[in-house]
Amino acid sequence: HxxxxxxxxxxxSGKTTVANMFAERGAAVIDTDAIAHQLTAADGIAIAPIRAEFGDAFITTSGAMDRAKMRAHVFSDPTAKQRLEAILHPLIRTETMHAAAQASGLYLLFVVPLLVESGTWKQRVDRILVVDCDEQVQIRRVMQRNALSEPQVRAIMATQASRQQRLQAADDIILNDSDPATLVPQVERLHALYASLNQP
Ligand code: ATP
Known part of the structure; x- marks a missing residue:
């Protein structure tokens, strides 16, 4: 183990930014969001079951899942969200475990955007690390990066666990609401801790 x-x-909040810093220091980083994207990209293994469940209308001419269309669909229809997740979650689990088995590194670091919302993920990891950020800062960054309005960002945040719920689930916290340089000592302290905890 x-x-x-x-x-x-x-x-x-800065998950990718922080995960890259752990990877540079020798952690084996497995990004479940990237895996989910690969599954639904052209020729991804989720395409055939998605086509069978939702029809050709949800597959682009290049053979990928039509993300914008699917996002709108699952937003307006909770049962569609469940059906999509029933296809994706087992595949994500299998692909993630496969990647973990092949990864070399001092310890495993899984990036899981909805970890606090997921009972199985909470059980499967030894330790939960939360990248925490003031909500105003978070909203400003997402508005800039994705060209969204504040209400649009708030609507996405409303589908996720609250800042308080995440902090309650955390074993460790990295605060990312100022200069990126402030991340370095926080990452280095936790990297040393995790590497030491991996000893058999
Ligand atoms: P998502 O949930 O959307 O995948 P994420 O949690 O992985 O996002 P990042 O992509 O790492 O977050 O960061 C979000 C945006 O904020 C990026 O554009 C990133 O460059 C920027 N950013 C992250 N940390 C800082 C920081 N300390 N100062 C300024 N900008 C930052």
Whole structure:
């Protein structure tokens, strides 16, 4: 059993930024969001079951899932969301475990955006690391990066766990609401801790 950390945080909190810093220091980083994207990209293994369940209308001419269309569909229809998740979640689990088995690194670090919302992920990791961010800062960053309005960002945040719920689930917290340089000592302290906890 390799020591495993689950890294989570709200949209735009800095998960990818922080995960890259752990990877540079030798952690085996497995990004479940990237895996989900691959599954639904052209020729991804989720395309055939999605086509069978939702029809050709949800597959683009290049053979990928039509993300914008599917997002709108599952937003307006909760049962569609469940049906999509029933297809994706087992595939994400299998692909994630496959990636973990092949990864070399001092310990495993899984990036899981909705970890706090997911009972299974909470059980599967040894430790939960939350990237925390002031909500105003978070909203400003996502508005800039994705060209969204504040109400649009707030609507996405409303579908995720609250800042308070995430902090309650956390074993460790990285605060990312100022200069990126402030991340370095926080990452280095936790990297040393995780590497030491991986000892057999
Ligand atoms: P998502 O949930 O959307 O995948 P994320 O949690 O992975 O996002 P990042 O992509 O790492 O977050 O960061 C969100 C945006 O904020 C990016 O554009 C990133 O460059 C920027 N950013 C992250 N940390 C900082 C910081 N400390 N100062 C300024 N900008 C930052």
């Amino acid at each position: 390799r020591f495993s950390v689950g890294l989570t945080g709200g949209i735009g």
